[in-house]
Amino acid sequence: MFATSAFTRLIEKSTSHLNLEPDWDSTLQICDSIRQRDIQAKFAIQSLKKKISQDNPHVSVFALGVLESCVKNCGSVIHEEIATKEFMEFLKDQAKIRPDPVRAKILELVQVWSHAFRNEPNYKVVQDTFHLMKMEGYTFPTLKEADAMFKAESAPDWADGECCHRCRVTFSTFLRKHHCRHCGNVFCNKCSSKTSIIPKFGIEKEVRVCESCYEDINGPSNSKKEDDGLPSEYLNSPLSKQPQNPPAKTEQEIKEEEDLQLAIALSKNHVKSKHTNKTNTSNSTVYSQPTVSNS
Known part of the structure; x- marks a missing residue:
């Protein structure tokens, strides 16, 4: 009733x-x-x-x-x-x-x-x-x-379970279970904290979904934008699609870099030695007292 x-x-x-x-x-x-x-x-x-x-x-x-x-x-x-x-x-x-x-x-x-x-x-x-x-x-x-x-893309039946489908934490009085409206599985609050509309189910209001389904619906780039905090102009430009890691160096380039570092180290050592010798020479110089005439 x-x-x-x-x-x-x-x-x-x-x-x-x-x-x-x-x-x-x-x-x-x-x-x-x-x-x-x-x-x-x-x-x-x-x-x-x-x-x-x-x-x-x-x-x-x-x-x-x-x-x-x-x-x-x-x-x-x-x-x-x-x-x-x-x-x-x-x-x-x-x-x-x-x-x-x-x-x-x-x-x-x-x-x-x-x-x-x-x-x-x-x-x-x-x-x-x-x-x-x-x-x-x-x-x-x-x-x-x-x-x-919608017949082919009908909303799934809601699953039941005693633990989170993603992190496997056990539900309790203080740790509630939540259903993802996209896949129907049960999750803890942390693993289903995102919300999204689900057009294929006719849901035009943002509802709770799990992390994986959020990316399926909106694309991984959307969640990455939130995490990175990068300007949308950059994220939408061709530059953002290029690999960000520097290209691997060839053996020849590595050898040349090592030779350069060695030359810089030797040059610094030479300058330091020259400065030390000059200081020692300056300290060892003896100044004679002027001679006083008795006449």
Whole structure:
């Protein structure tokens, strides 16, 4: 009961008509609740259907955005709930009667899902709905291939463990475990201290990721920039790509350098000896007393 109440509050918060932009914190918590099986996928979809069908178009669009994130991040438990005749008929009916912003979002989702599930016989109803709506004269937006790749790039199931996946330290009451949202493994705070957006999972808010995944997402050069503190102009220039270590010296160059060092040492020794001899000569000079005449 407590989990259901908390989930309902998250749905209300993420779809509020007062929101000026998507509430990613609430949306990610909704996805987490479904993935962790705290909430049944069927209940989640029913809750979102109520919001999608509300008269306020802002609420409907935000609810469709939450649904989109759930489909991208929660895997087959959600896919099985949306890829049904009942749910696809619901979306089709909503597209007929709702204003442009809501209709446009529904058409976008139906097209993306149709492409993503094109090789899934169990989800054929999604593709059938897409083709039927095209025949009925609906104009679908241009398909972005990246948006339809979430099936192949779906967020991994969260692993569990008693120690950090990277440094192997054991978790305790005072050393909490954290999940990397990119790979799904568990890490200590030190090994998962970075944050990043994850576009391929539809996560546009910076979330916790492990060190390795941070470099996979952003490239090793980004983390190196932070550590080195070097100007971006230099890091983006061809000079930064060149090897920074001096080239290895040849045998001839090493011999010439040794000869030069020896010559410098001999020269210094000669000057020092000359100075010492001059000092000794100066100290040994005898001055005679002047002769006083008695006359």
